[in-house]
Amino acid sequence: MKLRKTWMLGALLVAPMTVSYNSMANFDGLSNELAPLSCLLEPSRDIELSSEVQGVIREIRVNRGDSVKKGQVVMRLNSTLEVAAVNTVKARLEFAKRKVERNADLYRKNLISDNEQDEMLTEQRLAEFQLKEARVKLSQRETKSPISGVVIERIKDPGEFVDELPFLRIATLNPMHAEVVLPAELYGTVKKDEAVTLYPLNSQTPYEGKVKIIDPIIDAASNTFAVTVSLNNDSGALSAGVRCQVEFKG
Template sequence: MSLLRTAGYCCSVFLLAVQLGGCGNGGNAAQAKETKTDAVTAVPVEVAKASRGQITASYSGTATLSPDHDAQVAAKTGGVLKKLYVEEGMTVKEGQLLAELEDATQRSQLAQAEAQMRKSDATFAYAQQSIAKQLIPKRDFDQAKFDMENLRAAYESARLQLAYTRILAPIDGVIAERSVKLGNLIQTNQALFRIVGMNSLQAVLNVPERQLGILKPGQPVDLEADALPGRKFTGNILRIAPVVDAASGTFRVTCEFHDKTGALKPGMFGRVEIVYDQRADALTVPRSALIEEDGETAVFVVEPGKPKPADADKAGADAKAKPDTSVADAKKADAAKPAAPSLVAHRKLVKVGYSDGDKVEVRSGLDEGTQVITIGRNAVRDGTAVLILNGDKDKVLADKAVAGAKG
């Protein structure tokens, strides 16, 4: 009988130990789960500081360079092309001989017209003498005068046709294109050459109408051509169209560039930047920090959060669940608990000014050094706990907040 009682007592002690061990493990699991939940609620973000520096206000656009003047040289008379004096790429002056056509026909026509003109001149001279002596009626005199004038005009026309067999440059420039070869039969009005002026090149921008009162003729502009990477060319605004295109809401701005090196060529595509203002000490933030909603501009700033108050009831329940835990162990466990969320996001309205690449000027609503969220702002709301990810230097604010919470 005594043996049975001893065995039952041992079984009871074993079961009680198992139950107590299970309660202890459950408490630790609940505590770990709570700690993990608190960590998950902090949204990871990246931040940048509002800082002061120079910002440039400018308008940028793309355009194709075109010559300031462009001439298509066409034949004014027909004939076989017998001589060529220029090739593509050659620089020519106004009036320079470019090519010649066969002129035998034109010379024959000129000789015939000259003979007929001389005959009419002689007839008219005789008519003048006769009318003075009243030997012929006035009608015959008038007819002789009209014939003379008509044949003189025919002579001038034949002389011009002969002159047109010599193709001359109408402007200064460079031969951009030669459309004919030696021996070709040239027709009247057929294109022969294309000459472009290289003294200055122009780029035409279609600028939004909100810039109409800002841009002025004479303002400096910069050009970067895709074909010449790393090189920047300076020019100025030549003229501004006085009207806005109603269909597109833009106006034409013509920029002019003088490149003495000859590197710029007509037809090149490039980006034109017009700088119209500069601020040496502007407060700026990255463009990625801005939020545009309902006609307002805002940013999320990161600030220290308020410490989370202790839960007295939960502490009492934990004490009852673990009656054998000493007071010293309880204090040690409380000290090991993670601090309350140390950083929170707050939404602030700002007024922005100029923008320059990735930088945007902030004219009101922020102080220098304020941390603004650049990545992750779409996942936070006003008061959301956040965790800064980008670099140790950005954790200084978090460390200060934790120290303040412990104090």
């Protein structure tokens, strides 16, 4: 299963913004009560799922808009051959075990050689290894969600062939992230875990968040750097793609 993280840059999706602050930088630091800055709400994780192996989809157990839990089975491939292989190896293992048990008394009485006993035990161990392998191959015929979130796109349907290309897209909406672009002059003044207040443009309710990520590199072309703010979204009131404003309290 291959995961691909999707990044949406607020600088590309939000109209050009003017960043203002009450006093410019000096060498001793910034007096940085910032005016509200433009931002964009994004999922904290946005991944595309693909199958670990190729095959024809037997069932996809979720639809667009459905909530999923981490570890939940979301897709199964046709697995007739894999199930048959597991059953075959199980029968071989059971036979090998019965053979060892039947000959245990003969071995204790020295009626069979050490070599014959070793061959029977080896057959049993090989069958155990083959059963583990068959079960792994069978488990690869289903895909589990690596995160809790919401299905935002179902790319494939039952009956279609799936390979390394994605068949499902899942986003985590709790916590929610907001991407903020700041001028390079403010680099070093914003701290990780610093408290911020965020105002979605479609709501009058303010939300409290914390700085989660500060880009370690300043973009030379725009002379800016990005900050990611994390917000609790237990209520589900925040929606990805909504523009917002954020105030740093620092």
